[in-house]
Amino acid sequence: MARVHKVLIVGGGIGGLSLASGLRNRGIEVDLVEVKQEWTVYGVGIILQCNAIRAMAQLGLVDRILDAGYAYEGMGHYTAEGEFQRMLPGERAAGPEYPPNLGISRIALHQVLSSTAAEKGTAIRLGVTVEKLAQDPEGVSVMFTDGTQGRYDLVVGADGLYSKVRSMVFGKELKPRFTGQAVFRHNFPRPPELDHLAVYYGHHHNSGLCPLSKDLMYMFVTSSEPGNPRVPEDQLAELMRDRLKEFGGLIGQLREQITDPKQVVYKPMEVIFVPESWYRGRVVLIGDAAHAMTPHISQGAGMAVEDAVVLSELLAEDAPVGALLSRFMQRRYERCKFIVESAIQIGEWEMQGASHADRSGVVKKMLEVIAQPI
Structure with missing residues (x-):
């Protein structure tokens, strides 16, 4: 019989909501708090690779996720002029009946996770x-910002890059680092021939x-942004077009359609990797709170959902919390x-203009790793 009966999850993003479903599947009581007054979702779309699809299947979420997105087979590499170079096929890690990859809008993904x-x-x-948090050997007493209180067997910090839980429990010296790059994103109608990640x-x-989806796709462009400048919102369309000026082919055609700055999503790339155990007593970090990464290999969501799978599986066991969290670290660290270091490496190569760098080799190795069981 599980020794963990009630869990508090701080943060209602991908990792926190996935964990909530995983714990409820095992009969564990879950409170989830989210600091936002309304569940607004930042961003355009997200890529779920084979490991994320497998993890969603393990959580019982995969059918709803697949219905809300667009399944595709592989990733095509092209020159800036639009010339095809190679196709990297995906792995069907969730089983032959499931696709290797899925593109899904962030809004659609959030709706599935939150409603479930x-x-x-x-x-x-x-x-x-x-x-406030106060731990003792038997549990965690929590004071919330609305003045209410709660008592839990475990508290999970799933509150993202600027995690308040991480700051409270691990110290304020652990802060995200700007990598030197940013990413621009914009939605477009999807032409029929765009049936893979290009x-x-x-x-x-x-x-x-x-x-x-059947009718929608998104474009991204990564760029060096020294000093992490404050970008005026009314200039986002102009700036995105500028970052795309070296591209031809379909990218070049679409570039000229980027005119409304309100349709452009801009995000500086910031990273953090907690270089030690992600738990202190009965408080543990998951997702971006523990290991935020750049989007170069599309694994931020995948790693968060894998965290949820492993933690929900372990917490259902009859063992001391400390032993379970130690095993969580053995399987995740x-x-x-x-994955974090691989994504950072690709970004550094981009900033150096290292066109000779073996980016495909890094991606292939990543695909081999994520296909392995967690």
């Missing part, structure tokens, strides 16, 4: 987060197109470290 967590019985409160490699920037 609520249906499974997660007690969700918006506009609330943790004010990545275009330029000398100064890299761009790509990812299908999200090196895998996540490899």
Whole structure:
């Protein structure tokens, strides 16, 4: 019989909501608090590779996820001019009946995760987060920002890059680092021929197109942004077009359609990797709170959902919490470290203009690693 009966999840993003469903599947009581008053979702679309699809299947979420997105087979590499170079096939890690990859809008993904967590019985409160934590050998006493209190067997910090839980428990010295790059994103209608992830490699920037649904896709372009400048919102369309000026082919055609700055999503790339155990007593970090990465290999969501699978599986066991969290680290630390470092390496090559770098080799190795069981 499990010794963990009640868990608090701080943060209602991909990792937190996935974990809520995983714990409820095992009969564990779950409270989830999210600091936002309304569940607004930042971003355009997201890529779920084979490991994320497998993890969603393990959580019982995969059918709803697949219905809400666009399944595709592999990743095509192209020159900046649009010339096809090679296709990297995906792995069917979830089983032959499931696709190797899925593009999905962030709004659609959030709707699936949040509605499912609520249906499974997660007690969700918006506009609330943790004010104080007090641990003892038997549990964690929590004071919330609305003045209410709670008592839990475990607290999970799934509150993202600027995690308040991480700051409270691990210290304020652990802060995200700006890598020197940013990413611009914009949605477009999807032409029928764009049925895979297409990545275009330029000398100064890299761009790509990812299908999200029958009718929708998104474009991204990564760029060096020294000093992490504050970008005026009314200039986002102009700046995105500028970062795409070396591209021809379909990217070049679409570039001229980027005119409304409100349709452009801009995000500086920031990373953090907690270089030690991600738990202190009965408080543990998952997802971006522990290992935020750049989007170069599309694994931020995948690693967060894998965290949820492993942690929900372990917490259902009859063992001391400390022993379970130690096993969580054994299964997650090196895998996540490899993924974070691989993504950072590709970004550094891009900023150096290292066109000779073996980016395809890094991606192939990543695909081999994520196909392995967690």
